[in-house]
Amino acid sequence: MYLKKYLTEGLIQVAILLSLSGTRVDVGLEPGLLSPLHEMMLGPSAGITQTQFHNLWNHLEDGQPSHPKNVDLDGFTSRRLLGLVRSLDRLQVPNTELEAWLVHREPDMLPGEHHGQPAPLERAHVRLEEDIAGPGLNPGDILRIQGENETGRDVHTEGGELDESPRPLSEWSQGSAWSDRSQQEETHRRVLSDHQMYSNSLDEEEGEMGDGAEEEEDQEEEPASRSERERRDSVSDRESAQNDEEQESLSLQDCLRLLEHTFPLTHQPSEEILPAIGGAVDHEYLSAERGPLLSPLIPSEQPPLDLELQWEDLLAIMEPHGLDVSTRFPSYQDGPVQTPLDAAILSNYQSNSNSRNDNQMIYQDVHLMEAALPLGTISLHHPETRLLPLAPSTELDQHNMSLNLSEALENMDVNSSPRTPYHTNLISGDPLDDLNMGVDVENGYTAFDMNPLTQDAEDNLITDNTGLGDPSNFDINFYPNDFTSASLIPQELSGANPNLPILPLSHLLVDDEEEGDYGLAGPLGDLLEDATILEEMSLLDLALEEGFSPEMAARLEEEGYLVPEQANRNTGPYDTVMPDNEEDNGGTSWSRMAQGGSRTLRHESGEKADSDSGLSLDCSFSPASPCGSESSCYSSSSSSSSSSSSSGSSEGGLYSEENDQKDEEGEINLDMELEVTIKQEEEEGAVGGYYSSDVNKMVPSSYQEEKLNGLPWQEHIGHDHSYNQAWPSSPTSVTGKTSKKKSKYSSRQSRTKSYSRSSAEQFVEAELWNRDDRRAQSLKIPFSNELIINLPVDDFNELLANHRLNEQQLNLVRDIRRRGKNKMAAQNCRRRKLGALQGLEVDVSGLRRRRAWLRREKQEALKSLQEMEQRLEGLYQEVMFSLRDEEGRPLDATDYALQFGANGSVTVTPRRQGTLPRGDSKGGKKHRDKK
DNA sequence: CAGGGATGTCATTTG
DNA sequence: AACAAATGACATCCC
Structure with missing residues (x-):
């Protein structure tokens, strides 16, 4: 009955998802595609799990109640465990896919994220939610629906043929990421609760930690996680205390109930069981939230030590998200690397998107928890439940709040790591409080943020300020940094998710934790890198919006983050100024040798100012400033980076002395058409941000000149005879040549050359450049090489047509063009x-981190599995112990097994041979226990 | 002096 | 078919 409903719903959702994006199809295919990852994560156990599950489901499908034979402790345990394991599987695998999917979209989303429409995923999510919840639903309804979905999922799962098949359609429809995440969180939470309830000693944890299975990276991460744990201990205490109380309050009855509903959880539609349980016991929802089975049973067992474990789990939950966040985003951001290849490569692994989603997901989870708990719904058991909260969001009028919150959240995002405690609070906090929070998110949020942020904020300030040096950057920094996750928030909010306010916080925390964890633990360097990248990103944003300050520009350039355009903006002025200098050089070339040193100095002081003024070819070009000469070029170049100015100047001096020839050559090029120059500048900007960073390094005057010649004054300088004198071999610049040498090409060259090139190198290059130039001169080519090289084909042909050139000249011109182009x-x-x-390197580092994370996840999953087994065993024993046979004697767990009926009933059946691993059949009594 | 990096150039391929 | 762009390979220069 429900099955049908859910199936339909799921299909619809899937359809929506698919329609939203072709990429998503991949997600849908995930199950098949992911096998490798899946295996990697799950290892051999996965296969086992699958098999058993399938068998189990087959039974159910057949409509046959589990046969008594099957009802053995082992069977029960295994099923339960398998269910958990499976949930783990789902969590991880899908996440990966989702991340990949997100990665694809990441680039696009970035620009508009802040204010634009919600990301496709988000939109999809919203839609799904709408579908699910409908406009008029209230939180309670939502929860119920969630439960139903769960049921649906379970049904699907039962029929699942593949590992992935079990995933309910609803899950997919909602966006595997969300569901996966939520599931994962759920699982972790269970584990956490398990820890609390059945705590295993730290030793165990330690031992596990020390498994050594994890590689260098993993091990590296350890320290971080621990530190994190320590940090949050204070918070955890609260949590644990609360849990203890709850635990103690539970009785054997509760245990039975738990068993009952636990069993169904994996095997039956949860709806049947969950509702009953939820309604029956008020406090159960808590237990359900944390750990379906265990928490109530053995309160006493929970030692304070568990705090560590809890934290561990919490961290584990959070880590995954953080990693991604830190990892790639930067890479995308780096403008310089934006080549198609890079984009393609990066797109595959962008973590930002992941982080975002993760964050969102986490948030959802939290919210769900909070919202759900108050309601007392048990449906929480299923991760999916958490997904639902989104739906309500649409209906609720949280938009305004969300907006405000988004800001706060964004801020939080940046500093998330330190706030773990808060996060914890949110999760484990008093349900009522949580509920309230859901409603009054705004207030709660803000309050939340403020404290936690403070510290982080300071950190951020410090970091950011380094680059910006402006306190005002504070806010700005936050936002930019949050770029990844923060940017999303608005969208989410716009999505009108009531819970959103909470989400950001949680997700922030998560991210940070993860980051912190990872950063500290594993590739610390990577983490730092990420942080740096974020910082850079923020700088870039700021710069883009407000313009670059010299320091910023320098810094960005150093970092290599300055995108061409940005670079241009930044250095553009200088570059543009350079032309002046160059021109000057050209004009004064004859006097260079004598003036060299003094000129240099002068330029540093005075010309720099000019450069700052920015612009202008026209102004600077004034032939009147011949004295500026080549040194000016250097100064100009140096001006871009103040630090290098001195050296540059000195070099300039040397250069001028040593290489008159070059200068001459450069001068030859001086005569460029202004238009061409400008064009070149533009093009360079497009192409060459790359080089801008190196402007500091002295650029040979010749190059500079090439770059900048303005036609207007070229006339003057173009014919500078001194130049010719200096270089007798080369015919005095043909007017055309002289005037035109500074095309884009030259400018590019100048930049290119300027880029990390020593003066000597530059000289050499200048010579090379001059090679063709000289040839042209020797053949009296009437136009500049730049012109030859940069003119469009048509124009070039026209040019040739206009100037009657002999065969030799034509050949030379063509060669020059060819070589220049090449x-x-x-x-x-x-x-x-x-x-x-660079992109590949980034990818590699990101993949390494991810691998480490996955391995760790696997380890933790295994660990939790073991713990679950133990707890289950204990629970089973306890339950059996509480049961009495006809004679009032306690039942022997080895002789009897609990059997769970489809209707939620629990039956005690004697074990039989073959069915029960533990014991032989004894004639038994049936004790029916209803919940 | 060898090795590495940067650059220019040629030849070739590709769109 | 002509052309531009891209790229591998080689040469050169410099550190």
Whole structure:
């Protein structure tokens, strides 16, 4: 009955998902595709799990109640465990897929994220929620629906043929990410509760930790997690205390109930059982939340030591998200690397999206918890339940709140790691409080944020300020940093998820924790890198919005994050100024040798100012400033980075002295058409942010000149004879040549060359450049090489047509054009290569981190599985112990087994041979226990 | 002096 | 078919 309903619902949701994005199809295919990852994560156990499950489900499908034979403790335990395991599987695998999916979308989303529409995923989510919950639903309804979905899922699961098959359609429809995450969280939570209730000694944990299975990275991570734990101990205490109380209050009856509903949890539609339980016991929802079975049973067993474990679990839950966040986002951000290849590569692994989603998911989970608990719904057991909260959000009028919250949350995002305690509170806090929070998210949130943020904020300030040096950046930094997750928040909020307010916080915390965990533990460096990247990103944002300050620019450049455009903005002015200098150089080339040193100094002081003014070819070009000469070029270049100015100047001096020839050559190029120059500048900007960073390094005047010649004054300088004198071999610049040498090409070259090049190198290059130039001169080519190289084909042909050139000249011109083009092409090609390399490196680091995380997850899953087994065993024993046979004697667990009926009934049946691993059949009595 | 990095150039391929 | 762009390979220069 429900099955049908859910199935339909799920299908619809799936359809929606698919329709939203073709990419999502991949997600849908996930089950099949993921096998490798799945295996990796689950290991051999996965297969086992599957098999058993399938068998189990088959029984159910057949409609046959589990046969008494099957009702053995082992069977029960195994089923339960398997269910848990499976849930774990689902959690992880889908996450991966989801992340991948998100990665694809990440780039697109970034720009508009803040204010634009919700990301596709989010939108989809909203829609799904709408579908599920409908406009008029209230939180309670939502919860119920969730439960139903769960049921549906279970049904599907039962029929599942594949590992993944069990995943309910609803799950997929809602976005595997969400569901997965929620599931994962659920699982972790269970584990956590388990820890609390049945705590295993720290020793155990330690031992497990020390398994050594984890690799370097994992081990590295350990310290971090521990520190985190310690940090949060204070908070955890609260949590644990609360849990203890709850636990103690539970009785054997509760245990039985738990068993009953636990069993169904995996094997039957949860709806049947859950509602009953939820309604019956008020406090159960708590237990259910934390750990369906165990918590109530053995309160005494929970030692304070568990706090550690709890934290561990909590961390584990959070870690996954954090990793991703830190990892890739930066990579995408790096403008310089934006080559297609990079984009493609990065797209696959962008963690940002992941983090975002993760965060969202987490948030949802939290919210769900909070919202659900008050209601007393047991449906919480299922991860999916958490997904539902989103639906209500749409209906609720949280938009305004969400907006406000989003800001606060964003802030929080940045600093999330330290706040773990808060997160914990949210999760474990008093249900009522949680409920309230759901309603009054805003207030709660803000309050929340403020404290936690403070510290982080300071950190951020410090970091950010380094770059910006402006206190005002405080806020800005936060947002930019949050770029990843924060940016999403608005969307989410817009999605009108009532719970959202909470989400951000939780997700923030999660991220941070993860980050912190990871950062500390594993590749600390990576983490730092990420942080740095975020920082850079923030800087970039700021810069983009407000313009670059010299320090910022320098810093960005250093970091290599300055995107071409940005670079241009940044250095553009300088570059533009450079032309002046160059021109000057050209004009004064004759006087360079004498003036060299003094000029340099002068430029540093005065010309810098000019450069700052920014612009202008026209102004600076004034031929009147010949004295500026080549040194000016250097100064200009140096000006871009103040630090290098001195060195640059000195170099400039040397250069001027040593290389008049070069200067001459450069001067030859001086005569460029202004238009061309401008164009070049633009193009360079597009192409060459890359080089901007290196402007500091002295650029040979020749290059600079090439870059900048303005036609107007070229006339003056273009014909500078001194230049010719200096270089007798080369014919005095043909007017055309002289005037036109500074095309884009030259400018590019200048930048290119300027990029990390020593003066000597530059000289060499200048010579090379001049090679063609000289040839052109020797053949009296009437136009500049730049022109030759950069003119469009048509224009070029026209040019040739206009100037009657002999065969030799034509050949030379064509060669010059070809070589020049090729040179630029080669430069671009190399740049791309570098970019691709960098991107790959980023990817590799990200993948390494992810691998480490997955391994750790696996370890933890295994650990939790073991714990569950133990607890289950204990619980079973306890239950059996509480039962009496006809004669009032306690039942022997080895002789009797609990059998769970489809209707939620629990039956005690004697074990029989074959059916029960533990014991032989004894004639038994049936004790029927209803819940 | 060898090795590495940066750059230019040529030849070739690709779109 | 012409052209531009991309790229591998080689040469050169410099550190």
